[in-house]
């Protein structure tokens with residue numbers, strides 16, 4: 004069945020997100036990371052996606068941010084040194100700038116991924132299949148992605164279960180606390196394994212892959228706007244990469 | 254005697270809409286044994302989670318031991334009230350049963366000898382000795398239920414909330430659990446027993462509450 008084309012198509016979003024995230028990883032130039040962020044935020048706003056969701060996601064990953072910033076700051080000891088410990092540079096201007104770039108990079112990536120929230124799970128599987136990705140593979144990848152929030156939820160629940168046994172996690176020294184966190188990976192992974200086994204059985208029971216071809220509920224085609232955005236993204240990506248290789252952009 | 258747990262005009266709705274509890278007023282004394290009954294989906298688990306702090310009331314207030322429960326951390330609430338989840342799997346985190354029972358005792362500062370002693374006591378009481386080194390997730394439903402209870406009772410809480418603890422137990426195990434709860438009761442520890450079993454409720458509890466249409470009858 005052929006669906007009514009609906010701008011933007013999943014393939015357009017995939018292309019744009021892929022190019023934005025690749026550039027965010029490749030580029031080290033602050034100005035260009037900021038431009039990338041501005042473009043992504045503008046796209047989110049035009050698409051009608053609320054930025055509060057992005058903010059919430061950023062807040063959820065704040066520990067990861069801090070860790071990455073810290074790692075950057077310690078590994079990069081260039082520029083003016085602010086803090087030193089037994090010959091190791093802990094904090095320097097170069098380190099701070101590196102940390103800033105890392106934060107900018109992650110923000111761009113999270114914002115770009117937010118664009119995908121325009122589409123539901125089935126649309127994404129279809130989109131991947133239309134791009135030539137084998138259906139089983141697309142299905143598995145998206146199933147995995149969809150379970151990440153569930154796993155995080157489970158992690159939080161286990162954390163609550165531990166605290167409900169009267170253990171004040173904040174009062175435990177960091178070393179021991181890490182051990183407690185490692186405990187939490189246990190139920191989370193066990194839960195994930197049990198669930199995936201159930202899903203596999205349920206899919207077999209419904210004759211998943213029993214026939215070589217499958218029927219698609221929708222098989223949308225690309226609109227002129229889609230082609231325009233895809234071309235624009237590719238052109239922009241190629242242009243920026245060209246300047247990066249020429250050394251104009253860091 | 255002042256109430257150990259007190260709910261004042263507590264209402265709860267899910268963010269997606271759907272009001273579960275409406276203006277609940279409830280006062281529970283420390284050594285009282287109360288049964289909470291009601292049809293599936295009537296909000297029994299929700300009420301338990303509001304008391305223990307896993308959910309926050311949409312309006313109204315919860316007091317524990319005379320203090321607004323908002324002022325307690327989750328851990329502090331857990332020390333005042335033991336909570337046995339309806340789905341026991343949800344509360345396991347250790348890699349063996351021994352560790353599951355002893356974990357919190359150890360982190361709450363009990364000496365290793367005493368922890369060992371308490372764990373063995375619980376293993377015997379709940380007939381789990383032969384599974385001492387088993388991975389909790391591999392237990393049968395009834396064994397999980399017993400382990401969940403053992404891990405909480407080991408902490409000797411002043412009050413316990415049990416969410417449908419009889420589910421999945423065979424007749425004999427139900428009798429055993431009944432004996433355990435009677436013993437808990439005799440030690441002066443109260444509990445809120447969420448259950449469908451009217452006989453069990455009237456045998457084990459001095460007061461039976463019925464939750465229906467979001468209100469306590």
Ligand SMILES: Nc1ncnc2c1ncn2[C@@H]1O[C@H](COP(=O)(O)OP(=O)(O)O)[C@@H](O)[C@H]1O
Nearest residue numbers: 267269273291292293294295296297298299300
């Ligand atoms: N996480 C949730 N999100 C939205 N609704 C929920 C959630 N958990 C339970 N509910 C709904 O809340 C109501 C009360 O559930 P619950 O307290 O578990 O009932 P009971 O324990 O009495 O069977 C039910 O209608 C249930 O569908």
Ligand SMILES: [Mg+2]
Nearest residue numbers: 297298299339
């Ligand atoms: Mg329930």
